[in-house]
Amino acid sequence: MTEIIQKVKNLSIGFKSKKGEEILILRNISTNIKKGETVGIVGESGSGKSTLALAMMGYVKHGLYTIGGECEFNSSNLLKMKNRDLEKIRGRKIAMIPQNAGQALTPNLKIGYQIDEALQLHSDLKEEEREQKISELLNKVRLPSPETIALRYPHELSGGQQQRVAVAMALAGTPDLLLLDEPTTGLDVTTQAHVLELLNFIAKDTGTSMVYVSHDLGAIAQVSDRIIVMYSGEIVLEGPSRDILKKPIHPYTYGLLKSIPKLSLAGLPQSMPGSQPQPGTMHRGCSFFDRCDFSEEKCKSNSPQLEYLEELNTSVRCFNHKSLMNDSQVNQTVNKIKTSLQDKEILNISEVSISYAKQNLLDQVLNRISDDNPTVKDININIKKGETIALVGESGSGKSTILKSIAGLLRTKGGVIKFDQKRNLSSDLKERDPNDLRIIQLIFQNPDESLNPNHTVEEIIAQPLKLYFGLKGEELKKNIKELLQKVRLGEFYMSRYPRQLSGGEKQRVAVARAFAAKPDIILCDEVTSALDVSVQAAVLNLLQQLKEDFGTTYIFVSHDLAVVRAISDRVAVLYQGRLCEVGPSKDVYQFPSHPYTEVLLGAVLEPDPDIKPKLVAEDIVEEKPPQKGCSFQGRCSRILGDICKNEIPPWQITNSGNSIRCHIPLKELQKDQIN
Amino acid sequence: MKLDNIYQEEKKSNFAKVSEIIITMASRPSGFIGLSILIFHVILAFISPYIAPYDFKAINPTLMLQAPSAEYWFGTDDLGRDVFTRTILGGRTALTITFFGSLIALLWGGLLGIFCGLVGGKTDDIVMRIVDAFLSIPWILAMLLIVSLLGTSTEVLIPALGFFYGKGIVRVARAATHDVIAKDFIVSARARGHSNFSIIWNEIIPNVRDAILVEGAMRWSWMLLGFSSLSFLGFGVSPPTPDWGLMISNARGLMSFAYWSVIAPIVGLSSLIIGINLTADAFAKALGIDRSTKAPV
Ligand SMILES: Nc1ncnc2c1ncn2[C@@H]1O[C@H](COP(=O)(O)OP(=O)(O)OP(=O)(O)O)[C@@H](O)[C@H]1O
Numbered sequence: 001m002t003e004i005i006q007k008v009k010n011l012s013i014g015f016k017s018k019k020g021e022e023i024l025i026l027r028n029i030s031t032n033i034k035k036g037e038t039v040g041i042v043g044e045s046g047s048g049k050s051t052l053a054l055a056m057m058g059y060v061k062h063g064l065y066t067i068g069g070e071c072e073f074n075s076s077n078l079l080k081m082k083n084r085d086l087e088k089i090r091g092r093k094i095a096m097i098p099q100n101a102g103q104a105l106t107p108n109l110k111i112g113y114q115i116d117e118a119l120q121l122h123s124d125l126k127e128e129e130r131e132q133k134i135s136e137l138l139n140k141v142r143l144p145s146p147e148t149i150a151l152r153y154p155h156e157l158s159g160g161q162q163q164r165v166a167v168a169m170a171l172a173g174t175p176d177l178l179l180l181d182e183p184t185t186g187l188d189v190t191t192q193a194h195v196l197e198l199l200n201f202i203a204k205d206t207g208t209s210m211v212y213v214s215h216d217l218g219a220i221a222q223v224s225d226r227i228i229v230m231y232s233g234e235i236v237l238e239g240p241s242r243d244i245l246k247k248p249i250h251p252y253t254y255g256l257l258k259s260i261p262k263l264s265l266a267g268l269p270q271s272m273p274g275s276q277p278q279p280g281t282m283h284r285g286c287s288f289f290d291r292c293d294f295s296e297e298k299c300k301s302n303s304p305q306l307e308y309l310e311e312l313n314t315s316v317r318c319f320n321h322k323s324l325m326n327d328s329q330v331n332q333t334v335n336k337i338k339t340s341l342q343d344k345e346i347l348n349i350s351e352v353s354i355s356y357a358k359q360n361l362l363d364q365v366l367n368r369i370s371d372d373n374p375t376v377k378d379i380n381i382n383i384k385k386g387e388t389i390a391l392v393g394e395s396g397s398g399k400s401t402i403l404k405s406i407a408g409l410l411r412t413k414g415g416v417i418k419f420d421q422k423r424n425l426s427s428d429l430k431e432r433d434p435n436d437l438r439i440i441q442l443i444f445q446n447p448d449e450s451l452n453p454n455h456t457v458e459e460i461i462a463q464p465l466k467l468y469f470g471l472k473g474e475e476l477k478k479n480i481k482e483l484l485q486k487v488r489l490g491e492f493y494m495s496r497y498p499r500q501l502s503g504g505e506k507q508r509v510a511v512a513r514a515f516a517a518k519p520d521i522i523l524c525d526e527v528t529s530a531l532d533v534s535v536q537a538a539v540l541n542l543l544q545q546l547k548e549d550f551g552t553t554y555i556f557v558s559h560d561l562a563v564v565r566a567i568s569d570r571v572a573v574l575y576q577g578r579l580c581e582v583g584p585s586k587d588v589y590q591f592p593s594h595p596y597t598e599v600l601l602g603a604v605l606e607p608d609p610d611i612k613p614k615l616v617a618e619d620i621v622e623e624k625p626p627q628k629g630c631s632f633q634g635r636c637s638r639i640l641g642d643i644c645k646n647e648i649p650p651w652q653i654t655n656s657g658n659s660i661r662c663h664i665p666l667k668e669l670q671k672d673q674i675n
Numbered sequence: 676m677k678l679d680n681i682y683q684e685e686k687k688s689n690f691a692k693v694s695e696i697i698i699t700m701a702s703r704p705s706g707f708i709g710l711s712i713l714i715f716h717v718i719l720a721f722i723s724p725y726i727a728p729y730d731f732k733a734i735n736p737t738l739m740l741q742a743p744s745a746e747y748w749f750g751t752d753d754l755g756r757d758v759f760t761r762t763i764l765g766g767r768t769a770l771t772i773t774f775f776g777s778l779i780a781l782l783w784g785g786l787l788g789i790f791c792g793l794v795g796g797k798t799d800d801i802v803m804r805i806v807d808a809f810l811s812i813p814w815i816l817a818m819l820l821i822v823s824l825l826g827t828s829t830e831v832l833i834p835a836l837g838f839f840y841g842k843g844i845v846r847v848a849r850a851a852t853h854d855v856i857a858k859d860f861i862v863s864a865r866a867r868g869h870s871n872f873s874i875i876w877n878e879i880i881p882n883v884r885d886a887i888l889v890e891g892a893m894r895w896s897w898m899l900l901g902f903s904s905l906s907f908l909g910f911g912v913s914p915p916t917p918d919w920g921l922m923i924s925n926a927r928g929l930m931s932f933a934y935w936s937v938i939a940p941i942v943g944l945s946s947l948i949i950g951i952n953l954t955a956d957a958f959a960k961a962l963g964i965d966r967s968t969k970a971p972v
Pocket residue numbers: 356375393394395396397398399400401402559623
C-alpha cells in the first residue's frame with residue numbers, strides 16, 4: 001500500500017458569530033493524501049475548500065479556529081504545532097501556491113533573486129550550488145533561456161510565466177506535498193492549459209503529492225487522480241477522478257456536471273436551482289436538500305453519512321446513491337436556444353479603431369487621436385436585431401475596449417457606429433442624447449463592483465426607471481416588483497443590500513437594472529465569469545429567456561468558449577484588437593477555422609479526463625499588435641513567411657457564411673485541421 | 676466569503692442605524708470611556724452657566740490665590756476668581772468654536788476632496804498642489820496673521836480654523852473617492868447618462884461619507900488643541916471670558932505655589948481631547964474603517 005503523507009481526521013473548523021454561536025466552516029472532514037498522488041478538491045465558493053487546503057499546512061485563517069480533529073503530517077498534528085516547528089515544515093516539506101501567486105511576486109526584485117531567497121529559506125544549499133539550482137528550477141518549469149529570465153523583473157513576464165516562477169519557488173524546498181489554490185484561475189485559456197500540463201509533468205517527474213483546489217471541474221479533470229467534492233463544508237463525494245466525472249453518484253456532482261456548457265453541445269445546459277446554504281444557516285438533514293432532484297422525505301430531517309463503497313473505492317454522502325448508480329452516465333440535455341433573429345440590422349460597426357495612446361498637445365488642440373498602430377483596428381460587424389453576437393479572445397484582445405466604445409465610454413479613433421441604420425452614435429457620452437443612452441445598457445463581469453454597496457436593490461433598480469421614464473411612487477414600486485419577478489427574485493429582496501445577496505442573485509439584480517431601461521441592445525461583459533458553475537447556467541438561461549421575451553440584442557463578451565457556444569448565434573474572434581474570424585456559432589466551432597480559433601478551441605478544458613487540451617501554439621503574450629501583416633503572426637504555428645508578416649490577410653468566406661482572415665487557402669486550412 | 680453575510684438583516688431606519696453604531700461604539704471599553712467623557716463635557720457646556728457657584732468675572736482682591744477649600748473647591752486665581760466656576764465654564768467657547776470649525780472643515784474638505792477624486796488628471800494635480808502649498812505655511816503663523824488683521828471674533832475664528840483643518844479631510848475624501856470611482860457602478864451610472872451631481876450625490880457620497888466623518892471627528896480634537904494654543908498665546912478667547920487655554924497661560928507663572936489654578940484647566944482640556952479621540956477611534960471601528968494615522972495625543 002502506498003504511503004500516506006497527510007492524514008486529515010475528523011477536522012472541523014469554524015468561528016464564533018456575534019451572537020456567540022459556533023458556526024462551522026468545515027464539518028468533520030476526513031481524508032488521506034497518498035504519496036505521489038494528485039488530489040483535486042472542487043466546490044463552489046464558500047464550500048470550505050481553501051480552508052481545508054490551508055489547514056493541510058497547519059494554517060487556520062485569522063478569526064477561525066479548530067473545533068476538533070487533526071491534520072497529521074509525518075505523524076505529528078500540524079494544527080497543534082508551535083509556529084517555530086511549523087516554519088521548518090512550510091516551504092520545505094509542504095509548499096503552497098496561492099491564487100494569483102504570479103501576481104504576488106515582489107515587483108522590484110529580479111526573478112533570480114526571489115528564487116534565491118526561497119532557496120536560502122527552504123534548503124540547505126550553499127551559494128555556489130544555489131545558482132545552479134536556480135537555472136535548474138527555471139528549466140523545470142520550462143521557462144525559455146533561464147539565464148535571461150532570472151535577470152528580469154516580474155512585470156517583464158507574462159501572466160503564465162509569472163505563474164511558472166511561482167511554481168519554481170514552491171519547488172525550491174523540494175516539498176513532499178504541494179498545495180495549489182486556484183493556480184490557473186484568472187489566466188487565459190491557452191495559458192491555463194499550458195500551466196496545467198506543466199503541473200502534470202512535475203507531479204510525474206518529481207513524485208510530489210499535490211492537492212489542487214479549484215472551482216473549475218475542467219481544470220481538475222486534467223490533473224487529478226482522485227477528486228474530493230465539497231458542499232457547504234462537507235465532503236459529499238470522494239473517489240477516483242474518472243469515475244466521479246463519468247459516473248457521479250452524488251446528486252450535487254451529477255447536477256454540476258450537467259450544468260457545465262460543453263464545446264460539443266450547442267444550447268443552454270440545465271441549471272441547478274437555488275444556491276449553497278451559508279454557513280450557520282444549515283438545518284438538520286442533508287445540506288443539499290433544497291436543490292436536490294432526488295430528494296426524499298427522509299433527507300429533510302436526517303443527515304446522510306459519508307459511506308465508503310468498497311467496489312467503487314468511492315465515498316458518498318447521500319441516501320439515494322444507489323438509484324443514481326444505475327443511471328448516472330451524465331447524459332446532458334440542453335435547451336436548444338430559439339433564435340429571435342430578425343432581418344433588420346440594428347447596429348452597424350464599420351471601420352472602428354480605438355487607441356489608448358496618449359494625445360500630444362497638437363492632437364489635443366485638434367481634438368484627434370493619432371496612432372498608426374491602435375489597440376483596436378478595422379472592426380466591421382453588422383449586428384441584426386434579436387441576435388446574440390459573442391466577442392471572444394484572450395485577455396487584452398480588446399473585447400471590453402470595443403464594448404466601451406459602443407457604450408460611449410471610450411472615444412474611438414475612427415469609424416462609425418450606427419444605430420438602426422440611421423442614427424450615428426457618437427462614442428462620446430456627452431454627445432449622445434438621453435434616448436441613445438437608454439437603448440444601450442451594460443451588464444458587468446463582477447456584480448460586487450457594479451452594484452453600489454450602499455444602495456438597496458430597490459434603489460438600484462429604481463435608478464434607470466427614474467432617469468429615463470421619470471417614474472415615482474406607486475408606479476415606480478410596481479415596475480420594480482415586475483422587474484424583480486422577471487429575474488425570478490421575490491419582492492422581499494427590495495430592501496436588501498448587495499452584500500446580503502449571493503453572487504447569482506446580485507447578477508440578477510444587475511440584469512434587472514439593465515432591462516429596466518427597456519434597451520434595444522445589452523452589452524454583457526463576462527457576465528458569468530465571476531459566478532459559480534452551478535449558478536452560471538441559471539443566469540445564462542435567464543438571459544436567454546428575457547431576450548426571447550423582449551427581443552433584445554446581446555453583444556456578449558466572454559473568454560469561455562463553451563459558454564459562448566451555448567448562448568450565441570454568431571461569434572467574432574479577436575486577436576490583438578483585430579478580427580480573425582466572424583461567423584455563425586456552429587461554423588466557427590467547426591473546421592476550417594482561423595489558426596487562432598484553432599488554438600483557442602484546442603485549449604478549452606472539458607470536465608472529462610478523456611478530452612485533453614491540444615496545445616497548438618506557445619502561450620507567449622504579445623504586448624502590441626504587429627505594425628503590419630497578420631495580427632497573429634507572432635504566435636501562428638502555420639505562418640507562411642513574408643506574406644504573413646507584410647500583408648494583411650484577406651477575408652475568405654466559406655460556403656456556410658463563415659469569414660476567416662488568413663493567407664492560407666480555406667481548402668488547406670480544412671485539410672490540416674481535420675488531421 | 677464574507678462572514679458578516681450570515682445574518683441577513685432587513686433595511687433599517689436611519690435612527691436604528693445610528694443607535695446601532697453608538698451601541699457598537701459603547702460596547703468597547705475605550706469607546707465607552709471616550710463617549711462618556713465627551714457626553715459629560717457636552718452636558719457640562721450646556722448646564723454650566725446654571726450650576727456655576729460664583730460669578731466667573733467677580734474679582735476679589737482679598738481672595739487672591741486661595742488654596743482649594745470647601746468654599747472654593749478648586750481654589751481661586753490671582754484675581755481672586757473662583758477656579759471651579761471658571762473651569763466648568765472654560766470649555767464652552769472652545770467646544771462651540773471648534774465644533775462649528777470642524778463642520779466647515781468637513782464641508783469644504785469633503786467636497787473639494789470628492790471633486791478632485793472625481794475629475795482627476797490635471798485639475799486634481801493643480802488643486803492638490805495649491806492646497807498643499809497653502810497649508811505648508813505653519814498654520815499658527817497664518818492664524819496669527821489672520822487674527823491680528825481681522826480680530827478674534829467668532830466669525831473670524833470659525834472659518835479660519837475650519838479652513839486650516841480641512842486639508843487632511845481633502846486628502847482622505849480624495850483617496851476614498853479614488854477607490855470608489857474605479858468601480859463599475861460608477862461606470863454604469865455614467866453610461867446611463869446620470870449627471871455629475873447625481874453621481875456625486877447618489878453614488879459617491881454614500882460610499883465615502885463614513886471615512887470623511889471619521890476624519891472630521893479626528894480633526895476636531897486637533898482643532899481643539901490648536902484653538903487652545905491660540906488662546907494660550909492670547910489670540911483666542913479674550914478675557915475675561917473663561918477659557919482653558921487662557922487660564923493655563925495666566926496661571927503658568929504661578930505653578931510653583933498655586934498649582935490648583937493650572938491643574939484644573941489642564942485636566943479639563945486634556946480629558947476633552949482624549950474623549951474626542953477615543954470616540955473618533957471607536958466610531959471608526961464601529962464603521963469598520965481602518966485608521967492608520969494616529970491621534971495627536
Ligand atoms: N486604460 C488603459 N490604458 C492603456 N491601455 C489599456 C487601458 N485599458 C486597456 N488597455 C489595453 O488595451 C488592450 C485591450 O484591453 P481590454 O480590456 O479591452 O481586453 P479584454 O479582451 O477585455 O481582456 P480581459 O479578458 O482581460 O477582460 C490591452 O492590451 C490592455 O492592456
